[in-house]
Amino acid sequence: MTFFSNPLNLVTLFPLVGVLVILFFKQEQKKEIRWTALIVSLITFGISIWVLTLFDSGDPDLQLVINLPWIEIASWTISYQMGVDGLSILLVLLTAFLTPISLLSTWTAVEERVKDFMIFFLLLEVGMMGVFLAQDLFLFYVFWEFTLVPMYFLIGIWGGPQRMYAAVKFFLYTMAGSVLMLLAILWLGIYQGSFSVPDLTILGGIPAQVQLWLFLAFGAAFAIKVPMWPLHSWLPDAHVEAPTAGSVILAGVLLKMGTYGFLRFNIPLFPQAAVKLAPWMALLSVIGILYGAAVSYYQRDVKKLVAYSSVSHLGFVMLGLFALNQQGIQGGILQMINHGISTGALFLLVGIIYERRHTREMDDFGGLWKVMPVYGALTLVVTLSSMGLPGLNGFAGEFPILLGAFGSEAIGSSWYAGFATLGVILAAVYLLYMFQKLFLGPLDKDENKAVKDLTVRELITIVPLVILIFWIGLYPKPFFTLMAPAVEKLLTVIQAASLALY
Amino acid sequence: MTLIDFTSILPLIFLVGWASVLLLLDIFLTRKVEGLTAILAGVGLVTTLAIAGTNFGISTSAFNGMIKADGFSSYLQILFTGSGLVGIALAYGYLKRMGIDRGEYYPLLLYSICGMILLAQAADLIVVFLALELLSIPLYVLAGFARPDPASEEAALKYFLLGAFAGGFVVYGVALSFGATGTTSLTGIVAGVASGSADIGLLLVGSGLILIGLGFKVALVPFHMWTPDVYHGAPTPVTAFMAVGAKAAGFAALLRIFLAALPVLAGDLVPVFWILSALTMFAGNLIAIVQENIKRMLAYSSIAHAGYIMMAMVVFGQELITSDAVASSLFYLLTYAVTNFGAWSVVIALEGAEGQGLKLEDYKGLGKKYPLFAAAMLVFMLSFIGVPPTLGFMGKFYLFRTVLEGGFVWLAVIGVLTSLLSAYYYLRVVVNMYMHEGDPEIYRDRLIQLVSVVGAAAVVLLSIFSTPLFRWVSRAVLKMF
Numbered sequence: 001m002t003f004f005s006n007p008l009n010l011v012t013l014f015p016l017v018g019v020l021v022i023l024f025f026k027q028e029q030k031k032e033i034r035w036t037a038l039i040v041s042l043i044t045f046g047i048s049i050w051v052l053t054l055f056d057s058g059d060p061d062l063q064l065v066i067n068l069p070w071i072e073i074a075s076w077t078i079s080y081q082m083g084v085d086g087l088s089i090l091l092v093l094l095t096a097f098l099t100p101i102s103l104l105s106t107w108t109a110v111e112e113r114v115k116d117f118m119i120f121f122l123l124l125e126v127g128m129m130g131v132f133l134a135q136d137l138f139l140f141y142v143f144w145e146f147t148l149v150p151m152y153f154l155i156g157i158w159g160g161p162q163r164m165y166a167a168v169k170f171f172l173y174t175m176a177g178s179v180l181m182l183l184a185i186l187w188l189g190i191y192q193g194s195f196s197v198p199d200l201t202i203l204g205g206i207p208a209q210v211q212l213w214l215f216l217a218f219g220a221a222f223a224i225k226v227p228m229w230p231l232h233s234w235l236p237d238a239h240v241e242a243p244t245a246g247s248v249i250l251a252g253v254l255l256k257m258g259t260y261g262f263l264r265f266n267i268p269l270f271p272q273a274a275v276k277l278a279p280w281m282a283l284l285s286v287i288g289i290l291y292g293a294a295v296s297y298y299q300r301d302v303k304k305l306v307a308y309s310s311v312s313h314l315g316f317v318m319l320g321l322f323a324l325n326q327q328g329i330q331g332g333i334l335q336m337i338n339h340g341i342s343t344g345a346l347f348l349l350v351g352i353i354y355e356r357r358h359t360r361e362m363d364d365f366g367g368l369w370k371v372m373p374v375y376g377a378l379t380l381v382v383t384l385s386s387m388g389l390p391g392l393n394g395f396a397g398e399f400p401i402l403l404g405a406f407g408s409e410a411i412g413s414s415w416y417a418g419f420a421t422l423g424v425i426l427a428a429v430y431l432l433y434m435f436q437k438l439f440l441g442p443l444d445k446d447e448n449k450a451v452k453d454l455t456v457r458e459l460i461t462i463v464p465l466v467i468l469i470f471w472i473g474l475y476p477k478p479f480f481t482l483m484a485p486a487v488e489k490l491l492t493v494i495q496a497a498s499l500a501l502y
Numbered sequence: 503m504t505l506i507d508f509t510s511i512l513p514l515i516f517l518v519g520w521a522s523v524l525l526l527l528d529i530f531l532t533r534k535v536e537g538l539t540a541i542l543a544g545v546g547l548v549t550t551l552a553i554a555g556t557n558f559g560i561s562t563s564a565f566n567g568m569i570k571a572d573g574f575s576s577y578l579q580i581l582f583t584g585s586g587l588v589g590i591a592l593a594y595g596y597l598k599r600m601g602i603d604r605g606e607y608y609p610l611l612l613y614s615i616c617g618m619i620l621l622a623q624a625a626d627l628i629v630v631f632l633a634l635e636l637l638s639i640p641l642y643v644l645a646g647f648a649r650p651d652p653a654s655e656e657a658a659l660k661y662f663l664l665g666a667f668a669g670g671f672v673v674y675g676v677a678l679s680f681g682a683t684g685t686t687s688l689t690g691i692v693a694g695v696a697s698g699s700a701d702i703g704l705l706l707v708g709s710g711l712i713l714i715g716l717g718f719k720v721a722l723v724p725f726h727m728w729t730p731d732v733y734h735g736a737p738t739p740v741t742a743f744m745a746v747g748a749k750a751a752g753f754a755a756l757l758r759i760f761l762a763a764l765p766v767l768a769g770d771l772v773p774v775f776w777i778l779s780a781l782t783m784f785a786g787n788l789i790a791i792v793q794e795n796i797k798r799m800l801a802y803s804s805i806a807h808a809g810y811i812m813m814a815m816v817v818f819g820q821e822l823i824t825s826d827a828v829a830s831s832l833f834y835l836l837t838y839a840v841t842n843f844g845a846w847s848v849v850i851a852l853e854g855a856e857g858q859g860l861k862l863e864d865y866k867g868l869g870k871k872y873p874l875f876a877a878a879m880l881v882f883m884l885s886f887i888g889v890p891p892t893l894g895f896m897g898k899f900y901l902f903r904t905v906l907e908g909g910f911v912w913l914a915v916i917g918v919l920t921s922l923l924s925a926y927y928y929l930r931v932v933v934n935m936y937m938h939e940g941d942p943e944i945y946r947d948r949l950i951q952l953v954s955v956v957g958a959a960a961v962v963l964l965s966i967f968s969t970p971l972f973r974w975v976s977r978a979v980l981k982m983f
Contacts, residue, residue: 071968169934183902
């Protein structure tokens with residue numbers, strides 16, 4: 001398959017076409033620029049659906065692989081290797097799905113420097129797709145670092161009052177982790193002689209002690225991105241200051257790059273270290289779940305509340321992944337998607353009310369249900385999904401995670417799952433509290449009485465997400481089917497490692 | 503003198519001759535045809551480039567072993583002449599604008615390049631010293647080129663005094679090495695060490711002094727004190743040229759002397775290199791954070807980058823990776839040169855009379871008003887930090903690979919953490935350009951625009967298609983040892 005006809009290359013690089021077209025518009029041609037970006041991102045979504053149709057869900061291996069020699073450095077040949085399997089297919093779809101929705105949400109919210117905004121946004125999509133599809137560590141690192149730059153600008157130029165602080169903090173935090181990962185990647189290149197992830201997985205044979213160090217170096221990059229407690233402190237700043245579309249993508253996709261990194265690299269490349277460290281990872285996850293929930297409860301700013309709730313929700317994902325069994329990992333992967341959908345929707349909803357009232361303080365609202373019933377109903381569904389109500393998507397992910405964590409040999413104790421369950425209850429507390437403050441009670445503020453309900457454009461951004469919330473909640477089987485063989489394959493690697501250890 | 507002697511230093515002979523003729527021509531011609539000296543200097547450099555290019559691939563020794571012509575020297579000669587061309591492009595409009603358009607700028611620049619070319623070929627400590635002086639003396643004059651501006655005069659004087667001081671160290675080091683081995687030829691020293699007739703202790707002291715002298719030239723901490731003042735005071739195109747050319751030349755000498763000729767001293771010198779490298783990376787990046795003037799900031803950044811290149815020297819003595827060490831240093835010098843010239847070109851575009859437009863806050867609003875310049879500067883800053891896809895990243899990648907192969911994990915960790923530190927101050931420029939409102943003024947100058955745009959494009963594209971560059975570098979070190 002040649003370079004440009006490979007569907008994975010197309011889905012990754014197609015947004016660049018949009019960038020090129022937009023470069024030729026003038027700054028004032030806002031309408032044309034917006035439409036170009038939207039159409040390009042919709043076509044990209046179309047390509048991702050095409051990728052799905054080509055995807056064979058029964059095959060545990062990488063599919064649609066493209067593997068070309070790329071850069072020669074002295075004795076090394078670095079390859080341009082892309083591929084998709086059950087671990088990444090859903091994330092690719094999620095990225096392609098959330099991008100047009102985010103772009104549509106900026107229609108009236110972003111008026112300044114629209115051209116630059118759309119260029120950065122499309123570049124960001126390229127970076128994110130590349131991260132999920134790259135199967136060569138060097139290529140992965142290039143995409144991984146590349147996502148930093150557009151996101152840095154999205155926060156720094158179009159963000160809130162503290163945007164520059166938040167943007168620089170975001171950049172430095174993320175880079176701190178990734179430079180350590182770079183050294184670990186170099187180590188693998190020197191001593192294992194390859195950057196190709198599938199080759200490295202088969203090769204194995206890294207001494208257990210070294211695996212531990214490499215796990216920590218890779219883990220530093222990913223744990224900051226997830227973010228795991230106690231490395232989360234960049235997240236509230238970045239989220240609160242970012243523009244709505246930036247927050248949606250940040251929560252929806254960028255954080256998943258961290259959890260995906262653990263799944264794709266840490267567990268299969270350093271399985272012994274993963275098994276050994278599983279209880280510690282579970283501990284940090286549970287602390288994150290409880291801490292995130294507790295801090296969320298004390299927020300008065302809705303956006304901050306949603307931001308901290310991400311720390312809690314991503315804790316569940318990490319707990320599931322490091323249960324290192326089928327239910328846990330499958331639940332973890334599905335929960336990545338769920339969080340992308342639910343929290344993405346929550347940020348969109350917060351953005352909508354902020355655009356109308358220019359405040360996000362809970363105390364400024366109350367009784368909104370009476371003036372915005374549609375908005376209220378949709379928010380209720382999303383809120384319930386985020387707290388894991390059965391029948392909605394959150395439950396479909398959290399339940400297998402907890403099940404997996406209870407029975408996990410690697411974690412070794414059901415206490416972790418027990419405390420994590422407490423987090424589900426806490427989520428209900430802070431989310432319902434938020435809903436109550438916003439929508440229930442008397443409509444006693446004059447400013448709120450004239451607030452308009454959702455426009456058609458806003459409905460178009462929210463409704464697809466709500467449909468997915470119901471779909472995954474009621475019938476998650478197709479999603480599990482997509483990932484099952486790949487997870488099965490990952491489990492054999494883990495089992496081999498546990499056997500070698502004990 | 504045989505024909506081989508002659509051809510091996512042909513680039514040097516040609517350029518010295520051309521510069522001397524140019525010096526004379528300048529007196530008679532400049533008043534008649536505007537810019538003729540600059541054009542002729544450019545022609546001279548292009549010709550030198552062509553000669554050096556055709557010499558690529560030969561490997562000979564000439565003048566009884568005092569001169570070497572190999573891939574290493576050809577590579578550096580191409581780098582130096584290329585730097586000279588950019589140096590002319592940056593200076594042409596600037597000199598006029600600042601009212602210091604004197605013809606001797608170009609011959610002086612050429613003489614300095616002659617020194618660098620010779621240094622790249624030096625295989626004898628005496629030639630090293632000679633070349634060092636030949637490259638430095640014109641630079642002293644150039645640093646003071648904006649006279650009677652006191653800052654420029656101060657820069658010249660400071661550079662001269664400390665340069666002379668450093669030269670003294672080198673001479674004394676050469677003398678002691680001669681005392682230890684009875685020869686100043688690098689091959690002679692290697693032979694003397696191998697046969698056991700050399701006094702290793704004395705040789706160590708001698709080479710230590712040479713290291714100090716060259717440490718001044720490439721601005722290693724703690725021999726860096728002159729750098730910010732000189733870089734700040736000198737006319738900006740001179741600074742840009744100095745930051746690339748003089749540094750690369752200094753490293754050429756370090757690589758040739760230590761990695762190729764003195765691996766026997768590795769046991770004693772590796773810890774010294776380790777500390778110098780770590781200290782330089784750390785101090786350079788740390789002090790750069792508090793700078794408010796972009797010239798000073800870039801001066802400290804150039805110190806820090808000397809520390810990165812120094813990392814590759816730490817692996818010296820390990821035979822299997824010495825060629826990787828040299829190759830990664832050479833490659834880093836190239837990436838640094840492109841990025842550095844690009845960044846300085848933007849600085850020159852914004853610089854106004856009497857040092858206006860050099861504050862970091864003068865970059866506010868550049869992204870909105872001059873998107874192309876700002877985008878170019880963004881690319882250069884990212885390349886300095888080492889964010890892919892830029893040349894700076896490829897350079898760091900190869901360097902860190904060498905360091906890890908040598909087994910110096912902690913030095914590599916210090917390296918990456920200090921580059922994290924550097925991200926903070928490079929991003930300050932970006933923050934100012936894109937996230938603050940302002941009304942910066944740039945001076946229209948086609949040549950400078952060309953340098954920034956081509957530089958930015960090169961930084962990105964050459965990083966994605968870098969295989970030819972890497973091949974070129976490996977060929978350059980092929981027959982060095």
